[in-house]
Amino acid sequence: MDAIFYSPILIVALLGLLASGVWIAITLAGVAMIAMLLVEAPIDLVMPSSIWSAVSSWSLTALPLFIWMGEILFRTRLADDLFHGLAPWVNRLPGRLLHVNVIGCGIFAAVSGSSAATAATVGQMSLPELKRRGYDEKLSIGSLASSGTLGLLIPPSIILIVYGVSANVSIARLFLAGVVPGLMVVALFMAYIVIWALLNREKMPPAEAGLSFWQMVSRLRLLLPTVLLIIAVIGSIYTGVATATEAATLGVVGSLLIALLSGSLNWQTFRMSLYGATRTSCMIGFIIATAAFLSVAMGYAGIPRALASWIGTFNLSAYQLIFALAILYIILGCFLDGISMVVLTTAVIMPMVQAAHIDLLWFGIFIVLVVEIAQLTPPVGFNLFVVQGLTGHDILYVARSVLPFFLLLCATVAILTVFPEIATWLPRTMFSAR
Amino acid sequence: MLTALNRIYAAGAVLAALCMVAIALLTLAQIMGRLFGVLIVDAGELAGFAMAGSIFFALAHTLRTGGHIRVNLLLARMRPSIRRIFEIWSLGLATTISGMFAVFSVRMVIESYEFHDVSTGMIPVPLWIPQLSMAAGAVLFVVALLHELILTIRGQEAGYVAAENTEPYTE
Numbered sequence: 125m126d127a128i129f130y131s132p133i134l135i136v137a138l139l140g141l142l143a144s145g146v147w148i149a150i151t152l153a154g155v156a157m158i159a160m161l162l163v164e165a166p167i168d169l170v171m172p173s174s175i176w177s178a179v180s181s182w183s184l185t186a187l188p189l190f191i192w193m194g195e196i197l198f199r200t201r202l203a204d205d206l207f208h209g210l211a212p213w214v215n216r217l218p219g220r221l222l223h224v225n226v227i228g229c230g231i232f233a234a235v236s237g238s239s240a241a242t243a244a245t246v247g248q249m250s251l252p253e254l255k256r257r258g259y260d261e262k263l264s265i266g267s268l269a270s271s272g273t274l275g276l277l278i279p280p281s282i283i284l285i286v287y288g289v290s291a292n293v294s295i296a297r298l299f300l301a302g303v304v305p306g307l308m309v310v311a312l313f314m315a316y317i318v319i320w321a322l323l324n325r326e327k328m329p330p331a332e333a334g335l336s337f338w339q340m341v342s343r344l345r346l347l348l349p350t351v352l353l354i355i356a357v358i359g360s361i362y363t364g365v366a367t368a369t370e371a372a373t374l375g376v377v378g379s380l381l382i383a384l385l386s387g388s389l390n391w392q393t394f395r396m397s398l399y400g401a402t403r404t405s406c407m408i409g410f411i412i413a414t415a416a417f418l419s420v421a422m423g424y425a426g427i428p429r430a431l432a433s434w435i436g437t438f439n440l441s442a443y444q445l446i447f448a449l450a451i452l453y454i455i456l457g458c459f460l461d462g463i464s465m466v467v468l469t470t471a472v473i474m475p476m477v478q479a480a481h482i483d484l485l486w487f488g489i490f491i492v493l494v495v496e497i498a499q500l501t502p503p504v505g506f507n508l509f510v511v512q513g514l515t516g517h518d519i520l521y522v523a524r525s526v527l528p529f530f531l532l533l534c535a536t537v538a539i540l541t542v543f544p545e546i547a548t549w550l551p552r553t554m555f556s557a558r
Numbered sequence: 559m560l561t562a563l564n565r566i567y568a569a570g571a572v573l574a575a576l577c578m579v580a581i582a583l584l585t586l587a588q589i590m591g592r593l594f595g596v597l598i599v600d601a602g603e604l605a606g607f608a609m610a611g612s613i614f615f616a617l618a619h620t621l622r623t624g625g626h627i628r629v630n631l632l633l634a635r636m637r638p639s640i641r642r643i644f645e646i647w648s649l650g651l652a653t654t655i656s657g658m659f660a661v662f663s664v665r666m667v668i669e670s671y672e673f674h675d676v677s678t679g680m681i682p683v684p685l686w687i688p689q690l691s692m693a694a695g696a697v698l699f700v701v702a703l704l705h706e707l708i709l710t711i712r713g714q715e716a717g718y719v720a721a722e723n724t725e726p727y728t729e
Contacts, residue, residue, distance in 0.1 A: 141651070145633040145644050147626045150652045157655065171659060172666040176692055180610040182602040185581045188612055192578065366589070369605070373585040402575045402616050403625040409613035410626065461627060503631055 127430035130162050134427070148464050149407075152414040152471075156421035165424040171417055178416030179409055182369065184289050187408065189372030190280040192401035194236035196379040199397055200388045202350060203249040206231060209346035212335045217314075219321035220331070222259060222267055224250050226313045229271035231347070233306070234354040235379065236275055237282035238404075239462075239499055243272025243510045251514055258329035262525040263320060269511040269522060270529030271313060273496035276462065278306035279358055280372065283462050283495060286412060287488045290419070290470035295368040296361045297551040298488050303358070304546050305489055305536065312532045320528075349385070353378040362554050408463055415467030422471050432476040442480050446541055449473070450494055457498020461506065465495055489547040490540060497533045500526045563705055567618045570698055574616035577691075580608040600679035607688035614695025618702035624721030642710065645719070649707040656703055660696035667693045 137158050141151040153171075160167045178184075206228045214223035228246040236242055247268045254264040276283050279299030288295035321328055335343070357375045360366035366374065383389035422428055440448065456465055469491060477487055499507045502523045511522050540546055584598075584605040591598035620626055628648075633641055667689045669675075676682035706716040 142629045143632055144647060145628055145630055146648045146651055147628045149626060150648075150655055153655050153659065154651065157658075167658070168662045168665065172662045172692065175659070176610065176663075176666070176689060179613050180606045180688065182606045182609075185585070185605045185609045188578050188609070189582060189585070192582075369581075369585055370589050373582050373589065376582050377586070398575045398578065399571065402571060402578055402612060403620050403623060405578070406574065406613050406616035406620040407625045407627060409609075410617060410620075413613065459629060459631065504629065 127426045128434075130159065130425050131427055131430070133162070134159055134425075142460070148461070149410040149414045152411065152418045152464075152467070156414070156418040159418075159421040159425045159427070163425050165421070170420055170424075174417045174420045175413040178289075179413045181289065183295060184285070184409070184412070186280075186295055186368040186372045187282065187285045187289075188401060188405035189369065189376055190237045190285065191282060191404050191408075192397060193280070193372065193375040193379045194238060194241055195397040195400045195404075196376070196383055196389075196393075197232075197235050197350075198241060198245055199393045200379075200383045200386050202232070202235075202382075203228075203245045205346040205350070206246065207249045207253060209343050212340045212343050215332065215334055217318060219314075219317035220259075220328070221250075221254060221257065222263060222317050222321070223314055225254075225264065225267040226271045226310055226317065229268070229274050230278060230306070230310045231350060231354070233274040233276075233278035234358065235280075235350060235375070237280045237285070239273045239275035239496070240506045240510045242275035243268055243507050244514065246272070247511060247514045257332075260324070260327045263317070265511055265515060265517065265522055266525035266527070266529055267313060267317060269507045269526045270500060270533070271310075272507045272510065273499050273533070274306055274309060276492050276496050276499075277302045277309065277489070279303065279361070280368075280375070281492065282408065283466060283492055284488060285368070286408065286463055287466050287470070287491060289412060290415060290467055291474060291484055291488065293484050293488055296371075297485055297554070299358070299361055299368065300551040300554055301485055301489050301547040302492065303550055305493065305540060308539070308546065309533065309536055312536065313529060316528060316532060349382045353382065362550075364554060411463055411467060415471055418467075419471035428472055428475040431473065432479045435476050436479065440480075442482055443541065445476075445480050446482070446490065450490075450537060453491070453494040454497055454501065457495065457505075458501050459504050460498075461504070462492075462495035462498060465498065466491055483544065483548065485551065486540075486544045486547050490537065493533065493537050493540065497530060497537070500530050500533070560705075563701065564622075566698065567622055567702055570615045570617075570695065571619035574612045574614075574619070577608040577612035577615065581605045581612065584608065600677075600681050600683075603677055603679040603683075607683075607691075610688060611691040611695075614691045615698075617695050617699040621699065621702050621706070622717035622721075624718040626718070630722070642713075645710050645716065646707065649703060649710060649716070653700060653703040653707055656696060656700045660693070660700045663689075663693040663696045 134155055138155045141154055157167055207224055210224045210227055211221055214220060217223055229242050232242045232246055251264060279302050281302060284298045284302060285295055288298045356378060357371045360374060361371045499505050502508060502519055508519050508522045512519050584601045588598045588601040633644060667686050670686040670689055675685040677685055709716050
């Protein structure tokens with residue numbers, strides 16, 4: 125009996141357990157156990173040791189700290205400040221305040237690693253304001269839900285940490301690799317809003333009186349603490365002064381300071397942020413742990429090797445392989461969350477990717493982009509749920525309104541594939557790389 | 559009895575939160591130490607141990623508050639009577655798998671203790687001490703799963719179901 129025989133059993137078990145509502149971490153452990161039983165490998169030794177070594181790791185410590193940083197800032201006046209600091213500046217662009225969604229999400233993404241948190245934080249402030257001023261609701265909702273996914277791409281990013289830890293790629297380099305593609309997505313989204321606003325002038329609300337230049341500059345002060353924090357966190361990684369974990373610690377200290385200075389830090393909010401972060405990092409850590417066990421079990425069963433050589437027989441070019449993977453992920457993404465997609469990837473298809481000589485750093489950014497797209501596809505798309513919760517519109521309405529942005533993200537994947545330097549250039553210039 | 563259990567889960571969450579604060583403090587000490595030329599020995603390794611603690615101690619509490627994610631696409635569309643069968647199936651399977659994990663973890667800790675396994679850092683820490691967090695957390699997780707299973711079989715609402723209903727999305 126060989127891997128070709130086991131694989132269908134394991135795939136059916138995986139999908140069956142997931143569909144029947146078994147927790148994702150438990151499902152991964154269960155499938156790993158079935159694989160180990162099939163090849164008669166020692167579960168009792170491998171399970172605890174693979175799980176222990178996966179979570180008792182120094183590189184994983186960046187995860188809870190960045191989650192905590194986001195939880196602290198989530199409880200400050202940051203969303204409010206972002207809106208009022210950005211609004212007078214984007215007022216001169218066609219599309220006006222709609223750009224607050226994109227830029228606001230881009231900035232919040234640089235202090236938070238989660239896309240749902242990014243969309244929820246920016247949206248709770250911007251959606252009511254946009255609606256009150258009479259902006260097109262569909263475009264407001266679409267730009268918010270899709271810009272929220274920037275939380276995954278712009279560092280710090282929870283999903284890049286998960287990928288880095290499971291695929292053994294430097295988290296610091298992954299973070300830097302996400303910067304330029306993230307800015308590119310911001311630019312594409314803003315360009316779309318500008319074009320839409322020029323073509324649909326009749327749907328835009330009348331312009332508001334602008335502030336004077338000095339008033340606008342003084343509004344920028346609202347953004348200053350956040351921008352300084354972003355520079356400290358990303359700058360310390362780029363210059364090689366700090367590792368990802370150390371940068372995360374700086375981020376926690378800095379965001380506690382911001383919360384303290386803005387008067388939103390008290391024992392209650394501190395505790396809430398700490399417990400919120402503990403819960404989220406426990407959930408993700410448990411998935412990483414059982415995925416590590418699954419990864420070892422797959423190795424025992426010889427599946428990644430068999431899969432890599434099976435795919436090898438098709439003689440696909442790297443482009444064809446990437447295209448096939450992108451399609452596979454977008455289908456998977458309709459039913460699975462991003463973290464599970466990433467850990468399943470590293471457990472099963474990593475050898476295949478390596479065999480095709482695809483750069484693992486680039487592949488991390490590719491996966492994140494595809495996961496971003498997956499966050500926007502019904503029936504399971506976290507950002508759709510978030511915006512559904514914020515607006516009360518049903519998920520299909522939200523999904524239709526993100527469609528243009530969904531297509532722009534697909535275009536980004538294509539551009540990134542043709543020009544991989546967009547991701548790999550910045551990490552090459554970082555201090556420690558010289 | 560049940561309130562006592564709830565207190566133990568909460569105590570686990572407190573321990574986990576303290577582990578997270580410990581990660582931040584250890585890393586901070588390392589940064590400060592480097593600035594002032596003091597070598598903080600093994601801060602990275604200790605932070606790794608705290609990382610494990612922060613995950614394992616929180617497992618039970620995270621379960622009860624609906625923090626562990628799952629695909630509830632089909633569950634949400636089921637009639638309550640059918641859904642109950644699936645909840646019992648999920649909980650039963652989770653209890654079995656976690657039960658095995660708990661037994662194996664406890665065994666691993668005992669072996670680390672008997673063979674005097676130590677960490678590889680400058681200060682050799684006996685490995686059974688940090689590994690205790692995995693064994694204790696796994697046992698507590700099984701207790702919490704059994705707790706939910708019994709509630710569901712009795713026809714009461716499990717803690718995570720209540721939490722999932724009030725909080726429609728998590729990431």
